[in-house]
Amino acid sequence: MIRESLISWRDVTEQLVVILDEREEEKRDAIITQIEELINKREDLQSSIQEPFTDEEKSFGQALLPLEKILQAKLKVYLKDIRLDISDQQKKKVSVNAYMDPYNQVFRDGTFYDKKK
Numbered sequence: 001m002i003r004e005s006l007i008s009w010r011d012v013t014e015q016l017v018v019i020l021d022e023r024e025e026e027k028r029d030a031i032i033t034q035i036e037e038l039i040n041k042r043e044d045l046q047s048s049i050q051e052p053f054t055d056e057e058k059s060f061g062q063a064l065l066p067l068e069k070i071l072q073a074k075l076k077v078y079l080k081d082i083r084l085d086i087s088d089q090q091k092k093k094v095s096v097n098a099y100m101d102p103y104n105q106v107f108r109d110g111t112f113y114d115k116k117k
Helices: 004-019 028-048 055-100
Strands: none
């Protein structure tokens, strides 16, 4: 007999894997909220998963390991995507500011400095 907490752990993990496949930027805030809720559920379930385990539960846990690796990989990719979007936004901000004030970097004392060496 497998404990309900282990089955719930698997279900929550599978939900996370499915949610992490969503890549639309417009829905990102809602997806992040869902991810946080599911991770919190997993943390709550983790405290109820304690030894001793039956043989059936051990084999069930071994079957969960590949799913856990998939989840970790998808979380890393999702985090990387968010970081790339943040850096792109920062680059756009700098380029917009340079476009709006093109003479910001010009030396105003009348001298010319050659930036090339």
